[in-house]
Amino acid sequence: MRQLIIKIAKGHKDEVLKSIEEFEGKNTIYLPQDEQDVFVIYLPNRTVNNFLKRIDEYEEPEISLIPRGVITLYPPASESPGQVADVQPKSSLEIYLGGIQSVGSVKGLIGYSFAAGIIVWIGLYTTTIFLLVAAMLVAPFAGPAMNAALATAAGKMPLLKSSLKRYGMAIGIGILASFLMTVIFPLETLTPLMVEVSHVSKVALLLPLISGFAGAINIVQSERDSLVSGAAVGILVAASLAPPVGLVGAGIYMMNWEIVWSSVFRIILQLLGIHLAATLVFYFFGRVTPGGVRFLKGNKKLTYLTTAIVTLGIGAMMVWQFSQPPFLRKASMNTELTEELDKELNKLDYIEVIGKDVNFTNTMINGNPTVSYNITVLPSDTTLSESVLKKRIINHLKENLRHQEDNIYEVFQVNVAED
Structure with missing residues (x-):
């Protein structure tokens, strides 16, 4: 359940209360004021978006949505356990707004990307596995990945451009950090861990598909229904991107183009796979569609076109992988x-x-x-x-x-x- 506080012009009390009942609202509090009526409402997650669409008919309401789960208990008392156990996915409005809110500052993105590039380089240089895990924790790849998928599902070009820009910035800064570290501490030969990380498997596509699915599911589910923390899912997304990003910088310095191209292949494949899987989850499970979110008027053509391009891109990557034996397998x-x-x-x-x-x-x-x-x-x-x-x-x-x-x-x- 979600708590909403709504201010609306007087004269619509009965219609609003009727709408609340229609959308399964519980424990409603009505507070009349001189110029506006105030309603404190508790709605099931799945009905929040459609309820807000309905009350948009009554002039311009002021809305406060608290994005946290609320336990509502109401008669009969014998049904309380079932009421508490009723955990539903977030509304499409909350999913979309949450994605926009998580964009964060550019300075933070630059700082974390640079730090992740340094950490992953040290891990590869010293063949220390736990430093690669640390780099996955720091790398800010999950946010742009999920926002790009949200933008595609919702058909919003500005958000898609912004997400892709942040994506490119994070990856580029990580490569730059790794390159600079190799300049400061020159490498003459690849470490065993670098060689191991550079090798690509024929099932490499499965990791980004699973990462995108898990990341989107974590965002769509309510906090009480999620069995895995957001940080853990973020690591899963970054796990497929941080090591090859670090390898590109070192490979460019050493002019080892096999390492560079195998890493670039993995980066592109990860981006496309994560994007496709997350987009499908947001669209079909989260109901984030061009016309499915209150106030949002997305472009259906953008959704279909971007999804088609990503799908074709994955197909092209698979052709590239299996036509270059054994370079990418x-x-x-x-x-x-x-x-x-x-x-x-x-x-x-x-x-x-x-x-x-x-x-x-x-x-x-x-x-x-x-x-x-x-x-x-x-x-x-x-x-x-x-x-x-x-x-x-x-x-x-x-x-x-x-x-x-x-x-x-x-x-x-x-x-x-x-x-």
């Missing part, structure tokens, strides 16, 4: 090649496999990306010398390892353990 190919390696090693009865690891490197040999197979085995047949054993294993793998790509340069490292 190294993370998932590591897993696939490990499975193939395990299958082939299990066919060799003269060894026991102690450990195995498959990793793409950022080194190009003969113009092809390089994958390293690192295997540790314990020989079952002690009559074989170490050199013969290694040669037999490598020859078997070269002849039998199967994968879809033919432009991969493979190197093998076999370590023979002793018991």
